[in-house]
Amino acid sequence: FVLGLVLLVFFGGGSFFAWFPQGGLVGDDWDTLGTAAKIKDYLWHMALPVTASVAGNLAVMTVLTKNVFLEEIRRQYVYTARAKGLPERQILWKHVFRNAMIPLVTGFPAAFIGAFFTGSLLIETLFSLDGLGLLSYEAVMKRDYPVVMGTLYVFTLMGLLAKLLSDISYSWVDPRIHFGGQK
Template structure:
C-alpha cells in the first residue's frame, strides 16, 4: 500500500506540470492580454471592446500611446521576460504555494480564493448534504420496491429534474417565488443589515436567502446518486448471501441495511471524498450570476475574461492539486470499504 501511495504521489508531479504547461502555452496566444487592456484603459476605451481585438501585425490600441509607457506596463506585468523564464518563475512560486498576486485586484490569489470561498461553500455544501441525505434513502427504497409504481414514478420525477438545467429552474424560481409571491429574496446570501442582527436572526436570514440557489443546484444532483444507489443495491440483493441471510430468519430490514447496504456502499463511499471536497471548491457560474452570489465560479469567469493570468493559473494549480489528492483518497476508500481489494 505504501509503495502504491508513493507512486501515485510521484505521478502527480508530471500531471500538474502538464496541466500548467498546456494552460500557460494557450495563454501566450490569447489576444487582448492585460497589457493591451491597460493600454486600452489609458486611451479611455472599455477593456472588453477594441482591447480584445488583434488585427494584422499589432494591436490597434497601442496607437497614440508612448512606447516607453507600453514597455513600463510590460515590465509591471512581467511580460518583458521570455515565456520560459516566466514559466519557471511561476513553478518556483507554486512549489512554496505562493499563487501570486492578481493583475486587477490589489490582493493575492490566496486572498481572493479565501474571500470568494464562503459563497461557494454555502452553495456546494448544502447541495452535497441534501443530495446524499435524500438520494441514498430514495435509492434504497427504489431498489426494495423495484418495478413498482413508486419506482416508476420516482424514476420519472428524478430524470425530469435531471433534464432541467439548474439555471432554467433558477429563473423559474426567481420569477415565481422571488418576484410574484415574494417569499424569498432575489439576490445575495444575506440582507444588507445582517451585521446588526442577532445570531438567531442571522441564521434565519441566511437560510432564507440560500433556499432558491440551493434548490436550483440540488435538483440535477439527485438523479446520479439515486440511480447509482438503486443499481448497486439491486446487484447485491440478487446475490447468494442475501438468500442465506433470509433463510437464517433475519428480518428484511436487517438484511437490507446490515448486509446489502454495506456491500452496496462501495461505489458511493469511493465517490464521497471527491463530492465532499468539491463542495468546498466548486462554483456554479450561472447560479452565482443569476442570484448575484460572488463566489469562485464568478471569480474564475471574470479572471478568464479579464486575462488575469495569476488568478487563472493560481486557482488552476490549487484545484488540480486538490483534485489529484482527492482522487487518491477515493481510490484508497476501496480498501477501507472492502479489505479484499488489493492494489498489487
C-alpha cells in the same frame, strides 16, 4: 440552470410566493444584525442557490443508488442468506446495505465537488453571487493569469481533498480494504 430559474421565478422575491430573496449573499441590513440573525439571513439567502445546485445531481445519485442496491440484491450471497432462513431485514441491513454502500460512499465526495462546481458559474450569475466560478470566468475573460492560476489551484485542491475523503471513506465502509500493504 433551468431549475435555478424555476426556483427564482416561483420562490424568489417579487414573484408568486416571494419566500426567498432574488439574489445577493446577505440582506441590506446585514451590519445592524446580531450574530444569530446574521446566520439566519445568510442561510435564507443561500437556500435557493444551494437547492438549485444540488437538486439536479440528486436525481443522478438516486438512480445510481437504486441500481447499486438492485445489483447487490441479485447476488449469490443474498440467495444463500435467504436459503439459510435469515430475516429479510437482517439480509438487507447487514449484507446488502454494507456492500451497496461501497461504490456510493466512495464516489459521493467526488460527485459532490463535481456537482458543486459544474453549475457554479450559472448559479452565481443567476442569483447575483460573487463566487469562485464567476471570479475564474472573469479572470479568463480579462486574461488575468495569476487569478486564473489561483482559482485553478483552489479547484484542484478541493478535488484532491474530495479524492482523499473518498479513499478514507472506502476503507471506513469496507474494513477489508487496507492501504499500504497486507496485514
